[in-house]
Amino acid sequence: MSERTPSRWEEITAADPGHSTWYVERFRAMEAKGQDIVGEARLVDAMLGRGGRVLDAGCGLGRLGGYLHDAGHDVVGVDVDPVLIGVAEEDHPGPTWLVGDLAELDLPSRGVAADFDVIVCAGNVMTFLAPSTRESVLAGFAAHLAPTGRVIVGFGADRGYEFPQFLADAAANGLRADLLLSTWDLRPFTDDSDFLVAVLSRAD
Structure with a gap:
């Protein structure tokens, strides 16, 4: 069995054990100031009927998954950082929060059906993966989608x-790009955009 490749996030937290706590406090402070920290979740909510199944991939402290659960959806959140999962469990009870590596995603082996209506991967999560695992993560997303499900990925x-490499990797791993945006509030993507929100579906 080959040795597991750590993500960039794991390398960061290994070098700075206080990084996860700093990250949590940063978002709590933003929320306390009234800043919008769930814009991504509102877009996901608009893509679903009530009671949709959502995988929050790289869920962090649960800000998106918690909002979507409160909106009436069945949410599973996965993150490699146990500190962040602990905060999600504390701050947002209700969803299923799991510590796990997106590069080795196999939720059926953990008793969770792989038929998600939406998989959301926000917060620059794709850029915190080890480059060698990016295609495995995208293939895992495709494998966990319901036949008409969609993946929505955002990063800077x-x-x-x-961005072209990401879209090529997605296409090579069973995902078709249906819509490209430059923001979570639906502004169109152009060649000059410095952010990508990609809505993908299964290519088969």
């Missing part, structure tokens, strides 16, 4: 994962 430019 100049973070080590070029």
Whole structure:
């Protein structure tokens, strides 16, 4: 069995054990100031009827999954960071929160059906993956979608994962790009956009 490749997030937290706590406090402070920290979740909610099944991939402290659960959806959140999962469980009871590596995603083996209506991967999660695992993550997303399900991924430019390469990797792993946006509030994507929100579906 090959040795597991740690994600960039794991490398960061290994070098700075206080990083996860800083990250949590950053978002709590933003929320306390009244800043919008769930814009991504509102877009996902608009894509679903009530009671949709949602996988929050790289869920962090549960800000999106918690909102979607409160909106009436069945939410499973997965993150590699146990500190963040602990905060999600504390702050947002209700969803199923799991510690796990997106590069080795196999939710049926953990008793969770792989038929999600939406998989959301926000917060630059794709850029925190080890580059060698990106295609495995995308293939895992495709494998966990319901036949008419959609994947929505958002991340910024100049973070080590070029947008054309991401779209090529998605296509090579069973995902078709249906819609490209430059923001979570539906502004169109152009060649000059510094952020990508890609809505993908299964290519088969």
